[in-house]
Amino acid sequence: MKFAHFADVHIGSWRDPRLANASTEAFLKSADMCFEKNADFILISGDFFNTSLPSIDNLKDVVKKLKETNDRGIPVYAIAGSHDFSPTGKTILDVLENAGLLTNVMKGSVVDNKLQLRFTADEKTGAKITGIIGRKGMLERKYFDSLIKENLEAEEGFKIFMFHTAVSEFKPQGLEKMDSTPLSAFPKNFSYYAGGHVHEPYVKQQPGYGTIANTGPLFPNNFREIEKLGCGGFYIVEKKAADLEVLFERVMIHNVFSISADCNRKSVAEVESAIKEQIANKEFNNTIVTIRLSGKLRIGKPSEIGFKPIFDAIYDKSAHFVMKNTSALTSSEFEEVKISTESVEDTEDAIIREHLSKIKVDNLSPESEFELTKKLMAALNNEKGEGETTATFEKRLKDDVEKILNVKL
C-alpha cells in the first residue's frame, strides 16, 4: 500500500497575478508526482481551497486534474479545513463530492450529543479512513471533545485518521502560541494520522497512537513561509511489512532567494547599498526574491528606503516575484510601534480579545462574543465571486449576516 498525504493546498491563496496560479500549479504537479509513484490514493487534510468560493480558472484546472486522478483509479479522500468554509458553513468540497471527484471522510452521526464517526474503506487497499474537519476559531474542538473513541480504537485493520488542527504537543518553534488540540483528544491505535493546518512539515512516532504527520502547505502561503520553507511538499507513505515509510516530496514551482539585512545603526543609504551588494552578480531565473529588513535606523525613516530601483534591478535579473517585509524595521526618529510578527488572524484574535465586553451585546458571554465577531468579520471579508452580479453578491452577504446575527435585515 502506498498513498500520498497533502494538506493546506490553499488554491487561490496569492492575490498578486504573478503568484495567483502558484498553489494550483503545485497541486497539478503533486498529482502528477503521485501518478508517477503509483500512489493508491490521495489524502487532502483540509484547506484544499483558500476560500469557499474559488476562482473559476483555478477551479477548472483543479477539477480537470481530480477527474484525471479518478480516471486513473486513484481515489481522493478529504476533510475540510478552516479556509474551505463560507461563514454559514458552505464548502465547495460538497460540490466536488457530489460530482464524484473526492470523498469527504468525516462521516458519522450524533448519538446522545456525542459524535460517532464511521470509516470510509478504500476499495483497493482496504485502508479505513475517517477524520475531523477544521473550523475557524477552533470550533473543531467541540467535535474532538464530543468524539466517541471506543468504536474507532477497537476497529481492526490499517486505519487513517485525518485532522486539521495543531497538536499541542507538536507545535513547531515560532508557532507556540497557536491554538491547538491536545493528543489526549485524539483516538488512539491508528496506523497513520494525516494532519493539516500547521504550515510546517513534521513526522512523529507516538506510542499508543502511531505515526503522526503534518505535511505543511503544497506551496508556501505568505512571506514567512516562502522564506522559511522555500518550497512546499507532501508525504508519500508506504506500508512495508510492519513498518511505515514516510518520505517528504518537495514540490518546486519557483526557486527562492532570501535577502535579510540588519539595519541597526545604519542610514537609509547604507541599507540600500547593503541590499544591492547581496544582489550583485546574481541572476534570479524563475526565482521569488524576499527582502527582510530589521533593526533601528540611525538616520532616516523606513519609508525613505528606495525600494523601487532595487525591485527594478531584481526584476531586470529575471526574478519571478520580489517581495519585502519591513515589519521589524524602526527608526530612531520615531517611537517604536509594537508589531506582532504572528499571522494576521492571530493579530486580529488578540485585538478582538482585548476589546471583549467593552460594549454590551445581548448578554453574550465573552467567548460567544468572540465567535460572533469572528464570524461577522469573515462574512464581511467575503469578496464578490466570479460571475456573481453586485445584486446577488449583496444578497449573499446580507443572507450570511442575517444568519449569523439571527435577525432579518
Ligand SMILES: [Mn+2]
Ligand atoms: Mn492552512
